[in-house]
Amino acid sequence: MLRADAQDNRDRALEAARGLFAEHGIDVPMREIARVAEIGPATLYRRFPTKRDLIEAAFAQELGECRAIVVDGCADPDPWRGLRSVIERITLLNGRNHGFVEAFLSSSTEAAELHRHRAELLRLVAGLARRAQAAGGLRSDFAVDDLLFVLLAGRVLSSAPLEKRPAAARRFAALAIDALRASDAHESLPA
Structure with a gap:
């Protein structure tokens, strides 16, 4: 259990990290996170000894x-x-x-724990996709990387005003789902 002031510093560091990661990605320097959190770098490093620790806690x-x-x-x-x-x-x-998605899809060594989770979740989605193909709902030339393309393309949603993002995300998802639906009208996808 942390003292109240130590917990406050930890909370402020996480809030600053979440905001900066969401806006600028995970390459934001630790010193900048400490500055925005209005704590010293040493305090930040006491709470989060490595940037990896901070990224994992933030997401x-x-x-x-x-x-x-x-x-x-x-x-x-x-x-x-x-x-x-x-x-x-x-x-x-x-x-x-979108900061989470950037960290989730990143090849940065700072997000190693997220990469482990990504591999596990993609394995589960790949199994679900195979079942959806076998049931005839999902186009036969779908590859799990197509879902990653959808996620990458969806990062643009964060540029919409906050109050419009949910509606924009639902519309974007509907378009993506329609493109992935099995249909005789679809042409084969390029390799």
Whole structure:
């Protein structure tokens, strides 16, 4: 249990990190995070000895949400409905916090724990996608990397005004889902 002032410093550091990561990505220097949090760099390093520790703490909630979204989608007895739910809910999460998506998709060694989770979640989504293809809902030439393309494209949602992001995210997700739906009208995708 931290003292009240130490907990306050930790909370301010996390709030500053979340805001800066969301706006500028995970390459923001630790000194800048300390400055915005109005704490000294030594205080920041006492709470978070490495930047990796800070990134993991800053995105713990989003990672939990992301995991719950994928697990819920995989549990749906209708795999196409489950995959659609994953795409829509992840897109809404993406619209709220593109910093998380950047960290989640990043190749930075600072986000190693997120990479481990990403690999596990993508494995689950790939299984769900195979089931959705077998059920005839998902186009046969879908690859799990296509979902990553959707996430990357959805990062633009963060440029919309905050109050318009949920509606924009739902519309973007609907367009992506429609593009992934099995249909005789679709042409084959390039390799």
